[in-house]
Amino acid sequence: MTTITSRLPSESDELWKIRELEAQNLLALQNRLMVEERDMIGWLCTVHRNKVDYPNAKPEDVKRIQEQLNKASNLISLTYIWALLDEGGFDEHCKWVSAEERLELKAWKHVRHTGAHAPGSRAKRYSKEFEDFMTNRNGPSGLKQNCQWTKSSIDLKDGMNMQFFLWVQEMVKKALGHCANGNVP
Numbered sequence: 001m002t003t004i005t006s007r008l009p010s011e012s013d014e015l016w017k018i019r020e021l022e023a024q025n026l027l028a029l030q031n032r033l034m035v036e037e038r039d040m041i042g043w044l045c046t047v048h049r050n051k052v053d054y055p056n057a058k059p060e061d062v063k064r065i066q067e068q069l070n071k072a073s074n075l076i077s078l079t080y081i082w083a084l085l086d087e088g089g090f091d092e093h094c095k096w097v098s099a100e101e102r103l104e105l106k107a108w109k110h111v112r113h114t115g116a117h118a119p120g121s122r123a124k125r126y127s128k129e130f131e132d133f134m135t136n137r138n139g140p141s142g143l144k145q146n147c148q149w150t151k152s153s154i155d156l157k158d159g160m161n162m163q164f165f166l167w168v169q170e171m172v173k174k175a176l177g178h179c180a181n182g183n184v185p
Contacts, residue, residue, distance in 0.1 A: 026176040029088030045162040075115030077161040096175035098185040107133035141167040
């Protein structure tokens with residue numbers, strides 16, 4: 001295995017080996033997100049749009065079903081993307097992202113958990129962080145600008161799953177750079 005980091009003067013061999021392993025994991029995750037899974041996730045995020053077709057159904061019924069499918073597709077793909085991140089060891093606790101980015105990740109994690117709940121309820125985990133981000137912050141993922149929420153629901157605009165995926169790719173890339181260079185943001 002080729003090393004992708006250099007030992008820093010102030011770093012012990014043990015800490016450097018840990019950072020090297022973290023960098024290798026981030027590199028593998030980046031490859032998975034940007035090469036191996038990219039097309040499949042893109043398909044998952046976009047293929048269901050405007051596909052509902054019931055020739056004998058009323059247009060308002062088709063519209064309602066399409067809206068439900070789009071919402072479900074957003075949440076299913078978000079869950080899948082988070083599963084890849086979790087498996088790759090990248091989550092809302094990553095030390096290679098800034099505190100603001102961690103808060104935004106926690107807000108997205110709350111969306112993921114809410115998507116896994118029965119309709120009409122919101123997850124409890126990271127609900128405070130979600131509210132803090134949505135009311136007091138603004139971040140590059142577009143979550144705040146493209147989400148309506150109440151105490152019992154979260155409604156993402158169509159396509160936010162793809163926006164999340166693109167933002168996550170950028171986050172992993174930045175985290176890899178910080179890790180490889182040993183500079184905690």
